[in-house]
Amino acid sequence: MTSTFIHVKFIFTFVLLLCFHLGKSQKIITGTVIDANSNEPLIAANISVPGSTQGSITDFDGNFTIEINDQVKVLEISYIGYTTQNLNLTNQTNYIIKLLQGKVLDEVLVIGYSVIKKSDKTGAVTSVSSDELNTGRLSDPIEALQGKAAGVTVSKQGGDPNSGFSVNIRGAASFTSGTGPLFVVDGVPGVDPTTIAPTDIASYNVLKDAASTAIYGARGANGVIIITTKSGKRGDGENLVIEYSSQLSIDNVSKKYDLLSGDQIRDFANKTGRVFLDGGANVDWQDEIYRTGLTQDHNLSFMNATKSSNFRASLSHMNIQGVIKGSSKTRSIGRLNYSQNAFNDFMTFHARLATTLEKNNYINYGGGISPTNVIYQALRRSPTDKVRNDDGSFYETDRSFQYFNPLAIIEDIQNNRDAKRILGNVSLDLNFFKNLKGWINGAYIRDDDESLYFEPRFTASNQTNGRGVRSYNNKIAKIWESTLTYTKNIKEAHNFSVMAGHSYQIEQYDGFRVTGRNATSDYIGANNMAIFLDHETERPFGYKNENILAALFSRATYDYKSKYLFSASIRREGSSKFGLNNRWGWFPSASFGWNLLEESFFGNQKIFDQLKLRLSYGLAGNQNIPSDREKILFGPSGRAINPENGEEVINYTIAGGTNPNPNLKWETNAETNIGIDFGIMNGKLSGSIELYQRRTYDLVYDFQVPVPPNRQPRTTGNAGEIKNTGIEATLQYFVLNKKSLKWKTLVALNTNRQKTVSLGNEEFQLGEIQTLFVSGRGLVGGINNAQVIRPGLAVGTFVMPEYAGLSDDGKFLFYTAAGGVTRDVSKAERRVVGSAQPKFQIGWSNYFTIGKNLDISASFRSIIGYKVLNVTRMVFSNPSDLPTLNVLQEGLEEYDRGLTSNPTLSSYYLEDASFLRLDNVTIGYNLNIKHKYIKSVRFYVTGTNLLLITGYSGIDPEISFGGSEFGRDQYDVYPRTRTITLGFNSKF
Structure with a gap:
């Protein structure tokens, strides 16, 4: 009995001591997080225990409370736009934490x-x-x-x-x-x-x-x-997080071409006595082919995270109805990202899978003057023509010069594509030792595209009695990469890292294209190519090839107390795209950084929070050329009759238009960069400035060569050099950071100057390259290439006759080399009259937070100092086309001022296209929701392309700046839209 009582007493005492101990092992920390400059409280700042999922956030007044283990000595305080701070805990239980603006530092x-x-x-x-x-x-x-x-x-x-x-x-x-x-x-x-x-x-x-x-x-x-x-992150807890967003967008054409109405054409005919076929209508053909576009976009994601794993799965679906009837795009994307730590964090396994299904319905609008160019036909067709006959069929005329009903083209022609994409990726992060880590990565990419085009026999624009095209293209890429990284810190002053790795990638391509003419049915279409009687006019085509990339690479870094930083890398790479003599190359780089504020000679200055100087130099390559340019290609050249037996045979010969070149290699980019990173006013203003010079040499081009001794008139080779020099600046400024109003502004600006240094070498000679060919009805003149690439000029430089005015009888006058003028364009001097290369580009983004719930963002963009050749104005302002064909309002103005010349390529149609555009405005509101399962709901409205300021006379000044030919606005551009989007985001 006594023994039992003693045991019970002992257990009771032990439990009391244990409870006392457990009670003492936890403590409650409270505090307030404020802005270091304004002393304003920071709402929803994160307070967390490093290395665990414990955490809290501040309330509307910046206050927080967190219960932690007594052994915790440090809390991490973070907030968007501010430098993360570690709070060392002492015996006190309430703290005031002041955060500095300038997230960029960390x-x-x-x-x-x-x-x-x-x-x-x-x-x-x-x-x-x-x-x-x-x-x-x-x-x-x-x-x-x-x-x-x-x-x-x-x-x-x-x-x-x-x-x-x-x-x-x-x-x-x-x-x-x-x-x-x-x-x-x-x-x-x-x-x-x-x-x-x-x-x-x-x-x-x-x-x-x-x-x-x-x-x-x-x-x-x-x-x-x-x-x-995105992926699941630690700190989200172990509960499943669901996010759903949806938006509806309404698109309308932002600007239409200013064409004549039917009544204006009739008035012109009566005034001039010109005879034309008047259909009696007053049709706006742009309105006939345009519509209000609608876009639906839905996104659903599931996310979860624990101490050892995380995943995020998402589904997205978008359906876009374009503003031209018949054009649409449907895209569905599924993505899964999963990570798992294993073996006490020795290994982290990552698996990613993404699939994309896309369907495109195209309308024909390219190709200049074409019977199937919907936009050209809508601009050219007379508004006096009616759309349909009384029986509902499309109205057509007997006029020549490829003049057709654009609405009939849209409804009759089938032009679509189905695309399937899959990306699978598995990687391992390996922690061998404290300072030695490995990474192994394998990826598989497959792209499948199937396209179908069909013109029925009775298409108004048809000239082939029915035509169909079916094509299939497949790409498979397999990638294997791995790295090994060693890091070392010596006496908290010297930090080293060395990384070595390898990469191997194989890409396989195959596909075919079959074209048929003279269809026997309009109902089966190109799904069955057997309905066509003629497969010889455009022969079937097929291909299969393979490209291989293999590389070894390494990078070494060193810093001394984060004061002096050095990095160098080297890559040895081979590509099967190039000739046997030049398949392998070296790509080195070196860069240096100097944190000036770490130097004693800066003393106790209080202007800069960050000031770093950077210097770098490196070589990189460009292998974006077609496959097999270094090989002799062999293929079918047509059919013939065997004279011995009279049977049909296939002839074979050397294929391709270029000679093989065993010395072909990649283009090389050698670049020097000087940069400065800075932060002032406790991070309120921060940014960087970059100065660079880039030399791109060994340019790849199909050079003309003599035949013989060459088999073909062209050889793909390397020669020439282009130089780019520029300045970039990025600025971030926290204008206001008060409890009731926060305003952050970002500015990104750059200027670039380009010059062609040379076009040839000892092996290949090239004086100049004429580019940007223009065409159009009534266009006269000798050379209709608007741009020239030659030493001293940038790509995109306009070289053409310079407009000198009108003669007394309404003819164009042009300057000659002798300084005089001539009406004969063939005798005019082709001068440098401008460039499509912009001088300055500016992006300006603003982000506002008003109170707890309202947010506003606005993004402006400006491109300054470039010119565009307005080919639409050139072709559609010709008064001689009236009254049979439609023209721009400018056509009447040209007639009134006495113009009698046909359109001629000259600087008369070259315009400054500088613009300022309001790209994007978003107003969002977060609902005050306190619900167990609903974390947040936000509604927003976004306006896109709401404002455009420009002196350009066309419908839109913006062009695509890619490639070697740009700067032309030619009557076959799909109209830009003004878009209003309504949407919401929710989190559960």
Whole structure:
């Protein structure tokens, strides 16, 4: 009995002591987080325990309460736009934490095969997070980056939802190799960014200088854009998080061509006595082919995270009805990102899977003067013609010169594409030792495109008695990469890292194209090519090829107390696209950073919070050329009759239009970059300034060569050099940071000057390249190429007769080389009269938070100092076409001032296209919801392209700046739209 009592007493005492101990092991910390400058409270600042999921956030007054283990010595305090601060806990239980503005000081950057702190960067790298991107209806995720990064031109001519954006970094230039950057998505190079839903993107990191892109070797010359997609994150707790967003967009044509009405044409005919076929109508053919476009966009995601794993799964669906009848785009994307830590964090397994289904319905609007060019026919057709006959059929006339009903073209012709994309990616992060880490990555990409085109026999515009085209294109890419990284810190002063890796990529392409004419049915279409009687006029075509890239690379970094920073990389890479003598090359880089504020000679200055000088140099390559240019190609050349037996046979011969070149190699970009990063006023104002010079040499071009001794008249070779020199500036300023109003503004601006240094070498000679051919009804003159590439000029330079006025009898006059004037354009001097290269580009973005619930953002963009050749005005302001064909209102003005000349390529039609555009305005409101399962709901309205200020006379001054030919606005541009988007975001 006594023994039992003693045992019970002992247990009771032990439990009391244990409870006392447990009670003492927890403590409650309270505090207030405020702005270090204004002393205003910071709402929803994060308070967390490093290395755990414990955390809290501040309330409306900046106060917080958190219960933690007594052993915790440090709390981490973070807030968007501010420098993260570690709070060392003492015996007190209430704290006041003052945060400094300037998140940029601690921001993380994703660079080639590594992640670094922004304060440690030594190259020209720009990061744009998801909350800074453009919003609203985005037909292409790259549109979200427009105007957000200095030196990055994201452009698109027109508003076709089925056409993509052109991306050009620092005036990237090439004659034939393409100027687009390399896209890397979650560590996988060469991914098509249009396969990503905009709501899945966490950030863009843009590598601009060659020192940053050299690690990507023969694909880094035009810059690299690294896209990181969203994933589940630690700290979200172990509960499932569901996000759903939806938006509806309404598109309308922002500006129509100012054409004559039917009554104006009748008045002109009566005034001049000219005879024409009057259909009695007064039709606006633009209104007949245009409509209000509607876009629906739905996004659903599921996310979860624990201490050892996280995942995010998302589904996105977008349906765009274009503003031209018959044009549409449907895109569905599924994405799964999963990560799992294993073996006590020795290994982290990452698996990513993404699939995209896309269907495009096209309308024909390219190709200049064409019987199937819907836009050209709508502009050219007389408004006196009616749309339909009394029986409902389309009205057509007996006129010649390819004059057809544009609405009939839209309804009769079938033109669509089905695309399927899949990306699978598995990677391992390995922690061998404290200082030694490994990374293994494998990826599989498959793209399948199937296109179908069909013109029925009775199409108004048909000249082939029915025509069908069916094509299929397939691409498979397999990628294997791995790295090993060793880091070492010596006495908290010297920090080293060495990374070595390998990359192997194989790309396989195959496809075919079959064309048929003389259809026997209008109902089956091109789904069954057997309905066509003629397959010989346009022979069937097929292909299959393979490209291989293999590389070894390494990077070494060193910093001394974060005062002096040094980085160097080298990549040895081989590409099967090039000749046997030049398949392998070296791509080195070196960069240096100097944090000046760490120097004692700066003393106790209080102006700068950050001041760093950077210097870099590197070599990167461009391998964007077609396959097999270094080989002798052999293929069928047609059919013949065997004279011995009279049977039909296929002839074979050397195919292709170029000679094989075993010395062909990549274009090389050698770039020097000087940069300054700065922050002042406790991070209230921060930014960077970059000065660069880029030399692109060994340009790839199809050079003319003599025959014989060559088999073909052209050889793809390397010769020539282009130089780009420019300045970039990025500024971030927290204008206001009060409890009731916060205002952050971002400015990205750049200027670039380009010059062609040379076009030839000892092996290949080239005096100049004539580009930008223009055409149109009534166009007269000898040379109709509007631009010339030659030493001393930039790509996109206009060289043409210079307009000198009108003669007394209404003829164009042009300047001659002797300084006189002539009406004979063949005797006029072809002069440099302008350039399509812009002098300045500016992006200005503003973000406002009003109170707790209201947010507003507005983004402006301006491109200044470039010219556009208005071919539409050239062709459609000719009064001699009246009254049979329609013209712009300017055609009447030209008639009234006595113009009698036909359109002639000259500076008369060259216009300054500088503009200021309000790209994007968003007003959002967060509902005050206190519900167990509903975390947040936000409604918003977005306006896109609401304001345009320009002196350009066409419907829109913006052009696509990619490639070697740009600067032409030619009567076949899909109209740009003005868009209003209504949407909401919710989180559960």
